Amino acid sequence: MPPRPVSSPQLDPRDWFTADLTDxxxxxxxxxxxxIDPLPHGLCRVEGRVCQHFAGNDxxxxxxxxxxxxxARRALLEHGVGAGASPLxxxxxxxxxxxxxxLADFEQTEAALLFPTGYAANLGTIAALASxxxxxxxxxxxxxxxxxxxxxxxxxxxxxxxxxxxxxxxELRDAQGARRRLIVTDAVFSMEGVVAPLAELAALxxxxxxxxxxxxxxxxxxxxxxxxxxxxxxxVAERVPVRIGTLSKALGCLGGFVCGSQPLVDWLRNxxxxxxxxxxxxxxxxAAASRAVELLQANPNLPxxxxxxxxxxxxxxxxxxxxxxxxxxGPIVPVLIPDPERLLAIAQGLIEQGxxxxxxxxxxxxxxxxxxxxxxxxxxxxxxIDALLDALSQAAAH
Numbered sequence: 001m002p003p004r005p006v007s008s009p010q011l012d013p014r015d016w017f018t019a020d021l022t023d024x025x026x027x028x029x030x031x032x033x034x035x036i037d038p039l040p041h042g043l044c045r046v047e048g049r050v051c052q053h054f055a056g057n058d059x060x061x062x063x064x065x066x067x068x069x070x071x072a073r074r075a076l077l078e079h080g081v082g083a084g085a086s087p088l089x090x091x092x093x094x095x096x097x098x099x100x101x102x103l104a105d106f107e108q109t110e111a112a113l114l115f116p117t118g119y120a121a122n123l124g125t126i127a128a129l130a131s132x133x134x135x136x137x138x139x140x141x142x143x144x145x146x147x148x149x150x151x152x153x154x155x156x157x158x159x160x161x162x163x164x165x166x167x168x169x170x171e172l173r174d175a176q177g178a179r180r181r182l183i184v185t186d187a188v189f190s191m192e193g194v195v196a197p198l199a200e201l202a203a204l205x206x207x208x209x210x211x212x213x214x215x216x217x218x219x220x221x222x223x224x225x226x227x228x229x230x231x232x233x234x235x236v237a238e239r240v241p242v243r244i245g246t247l248s249k250a251l252g253c254l255g256g257f258v259c260g261s262q263p264l265v266d267w268l269r270n271x272x273x274x275x276x277x278x279x280x281x282x283x284x285x286x287a288a289a290s291r292a293v294e295l296l297q298a299n300p301n302l303p304x305x306x307x308x309x310x311x312x313x314x315x316x317x318x319x320x321x322x323x324x325x326x327x328x329x330g331p332i333v334p335v336l337i338p339d340p341e342r343l344l345a346i347a348q349g350l351i352e353q354g355x356x357x358x359x360x361x362x363x364x365x366x367x368x369x370x371x372x373x374x375x376x377x378x379x380x381x382x383x384x385i386d387a388l389l390d391a392l393s394q395a396a397a398h
Contacts, residue, residue, distance in 0.1 A: 062252030121256030124274030193332030221250025
């Protein structure tokens with residue numbers, strides 16, 4: 001008889017889970033959730049303290065707006081909690097139709113298509129537009145959902161830096177044999193607050209017959225005329241055939257969307273898997289988001305307060321010798337603190353002084369670039385900015 005194989009001991013997954021978590025702890029990179037209860041006027045409750053909330057993306061302060069809550073309440077009473085199905089099956093109500101029409105009107109495009117999240121919008125759209133035989137050019141600083149969409153597509157992936165567009169042009173020239181070429185970029189990079197060179201990218205896309213895809217997640221509601229986004233601010237909105245946005249930041253709700261031509265939207269409705277196979281957004285969310293867009297359309301100066309407090313904070317940081325990230329603009333204000341241990345200590349010190357600021361560490365950002373990511377809102381007053389600057393001065397001194 002042949003010898004019986006010697007069985008090796010079964011690896012208990014808990015062992016390597018624990019080992020990895022221990023290693024993350026040692027590097028001060030282990031992530032933990034904390035309960036944060038939002039309050040009106042740019043405040044929140046964390047660890048039993050009422051703090052100014054500088055860690056979210058509610059740029060226009062709409063997440064607590066009573067008119068959004070009332071719109072959601074009415075739809076909730078009429079339609080219930082969940083949509084009950086994917087949009088193509090039975091999950092498309094009059095609130096979904098109204099929101100898509102309102103978004104298309106706001107973005108000045110023919111049509112818009114809703115997704116359950118901004119992550120799903122990027123993942124599904126990019127993976128549908130590109131496949132094997134294509135080449136996708138992805139900015140090094142793009143959000144994870146954009147990167148994941150590029151990888152999932154199966155296309156050849158080329159990474160470029162928005163500060164080195166000459167290299168991107170060489171790569172585009174070399175990829176002339178690809179079936180399709182996509183240039184994919186964030187409009188505003190979420191960890192730096194830097195705007196992509198959208199006019200230059202539009203010109204390259206046109207020169208090399210590439211499809212330009214822009215994620216306006218951090219541009220919508222803040223940048224451009226009436227808050228229409230960074231593409232509109234750069235004067236190239238009509239030259240960007242695929243614009244992706246989110247309802248969960250400046251619009252204060254939940255969900256993602258794509259806006260563009262009617263053929264694009266119809267095509268994605270038939271090919272974007274994260275839209276086809278996901279349960280639709282709740283009607284109450286659609287009703288609230290529709291009201292948020294309506295408020296922004298009726299009050300085109302709504303973003304002005306965000307810029308006022310952003311400029312005040314940056315000036316104060318310069319006076320403290322804590323300059324924000326080079327080239328950053330608008331409500332995302334990163335302050336570089338490369339050592340994760342010191343970063344966490346400063347962030348905790350800020351909480352103890354009533355200021356909640358996000359401590360961003362690898363792998364969200366590259367090693368040696370850990371940072372405080374201060375996120376501002378129209379709900380923040382000038383006095384709140386002054387209090388944050390005082391707290392930063394004390395926390396950074398230790």
